[in-house]
Amino acid sequence: MRPMDKLKPHYGYGVSGDRFWPRPALVKQILIGLERSESLCLFGPRRTGKSSLLRECARLLREDADFTVIEINGEGMDAVASLFNQIVASLPNNNFTGFKARIDQLKMPERMYELIDIWRGKGRAGGEDAKLVTRHWASVAQAITQSIPDMESRPVLFIDELTYLCENLYDNTGRSEEVTRLLAMLREWRGEGMGMVIASSIGIRQYLRKIGVSRNHLTGCNPIHVGPLDPANARMMLAALARQEGLDWWDESIAQAVMDQSTDLLPACLQFAFKYVVAARDDARDDIEGPPFNALTIDAIFKDRIRPNFEHEFFRQFDERFGEYETVEQDAAREMFRCIVRSTRSSRSRSYDDLYDAVEGALGQEKTDAVDLSDLIRALEDDGFLIDRREQDQIAFASRLVEAWWLTRDHRRKRRRD
Incomplete structure (x- = not known):
């Protein structure tokens, strides 16, 4: 299945055939x-x-x-x-x-x-x-x-x-x-x-x-874990979107900036970002006094337009899903998330024993025994929080989106209170 030369932009619904980016x-x-x-x-x-x-x-x-x-x-x-x-x-x-x-x-x-x-x-x-x-x-x-x-x-x-x-x-x-x-x-x-x-x-x-x-x-x-595209595939997808729209101003530097700023490289993330970058380019073209549109402006587009909308949609999902867990399960999950964050940046994963020890160390044995951690991890996997890499005996965040949600959660809650 070869990558497509052109791809029609879409967002928010299932597609197949010539509108489906090959996976x-x-x-x-x-x-x-x-x-x-x-x-x-x-x-x-x-x-x-x-x-x-x-x-x-x-x-x-x-x-x-x-x-x-x-x-x-x-x-x-x-x-x-x-x-x-x-x-x-x-x-x-x-x-x-x-x-x-x-x-x-x-x-x-x-x-x-x-x-x-x-x-x-x-x-x-x-x-x-x-x-x-x-x-x-x-x-x-x-x-x-x-x-x-x-x-x-x-x-x-x-x-x-x-x-x-x-x-x-x-x-x-x-x-x-x-x-x-x-x-x-x-x-x-x-x-x-x-x-x-x-x-x-x-x-x-x-x-x-x-x-x-x-x-x-x-x-x-x-x-089946539906993860992000690899960087090379993401770059080809953005190029296919640009060719479909006939964007002669799209270049490798803009594509790289979009990928660098995107929270994750899921096709939906890239489609969403592409739509807003194109809209911002159209606005900039109409503004004679505005700054030149190039890779340096991508950061502002993400900050002002893309990230507030896209991350709000995903983070709200995670907030709602996490709220469905019982209090003791939320406490256990938080300790597992913290344990994964404490791992090295390259791996961002932990073994089951590491997670159990982290939960027991923070909550005590009685509370830990009240939670079936295997079942909880499976539920968190179904909900898109974690991925169980069984062949490696490692458990990690399911995506960079989840990690970003977790790392910014306290900040967002404080901002809502203010």
């Missing part, structure tokens, strides 16, 4: 995992590229006749009927036949069988139909489960914003049992061979604990 290592990791029948999860803050990765991998997998791709966006779903609708509608005829044969053996109201036809594109369901599907949820789910091993093309389910789906389902029914049923169903499908890639920008482990649902239903989903 070959991540795409390869996901596709190989699916070929090996693994289930994968991508969690972390908004604007890190998870949705675009899902879309791009789904697009590439559709080119392989051995797979049936099903894409779900949980953000707009509030009933399991919508989920079944998307799945049944996406099955090609050779996969649908076995499912239909099993459904026909069940004793369900005639309207349920009419709904199956509607899901295949012959009409539209209404609110009462959603309630009907809810009553026969188990039967439909079981028919899908039993059909998976016999499907000619292996089904792969891409679920974006799974936590939103769980949240909407819980809010719509008021029953945590419905969320348990949903997650248990997905786990059963994975067990029967359905490939699955799950993404969410809301910490799912913390949410499930909040509503009293076991997090064991996520067992078997291997995490």
Whole structure:
């Protein structure tokens, strides 16, 4: 997958194809995992590229006749009927036949069988139909489960914003049992061979604990860390954006200044910075008396325009996520963050034992024993605070954005009080 010569600017939504900046290592990791029948999860803050990765991998997998791709966006779903609708509608005829044969053996109201036809594109369901599907949820789910091993093309389910789906389902029914049923169903499908890639920008482990649902239903989903671009790739991306816009004034010095000033080299960071730098250049061109626009002005653009807006969006996410943890967990997490900061600048990571000793030294053994540090680290990883480099036995900040959030947190809180 070669870097693109031109890239259309965008920010704030998932893209694929010629609008997706190539992430070959991540795409390869996901596709190989699916070929090996693994289930994968991508969690972390908004604007890190998870949705675009899902879309791009789904697009590439559709080119392989051995797979049936099903894409779900949980953000707009509030009933399991919508989920079944998307799945049944996406099955090609050779996969649908076995499912239909099993459904026909069940004793369900005639309207349920009419709904199956509607899901295949012959009409539209209404609110009462959603309630009907809810009553026969188990039967439909079981028919899908039993059909998976016999499907000619292996089904792969891409679920974006799974936590939103769980949240909407819980809010719509008021029953945590419905969320348990949903997650248990997905786990059963994975067990029967359905490939699955799950993404969410809301910490799912913390949410499930909040509503009293076991997090064991996520067992078997291997995490994929969506990190920043390397400097060479980031520079090529900025150049592709500039070529797309026909910017003859863009040069290597401006690109380097943007990279130096960016808190991190995530594609969204670069897209956001590029948009504001271009706007500032247009303003400077109209201002005859203004200073010349070059790399020396980038610092002011970041200080006045980019950093206050972009970091506010990300730091607010981190503040909100951190606030969802229990007090003793926040205390333990703070000590882990401090321990990582005390490590050398080059590594910015610590072993699990180092973190445990730091927490115990600050909080005492009783408070430390009240927290399952392994579980807490996994939750902090899902929420985009930490990354567990298991092969190195090292735990680090998940990104430079998190480190910047942590290092400036006290200053920002003091500024808000003032």
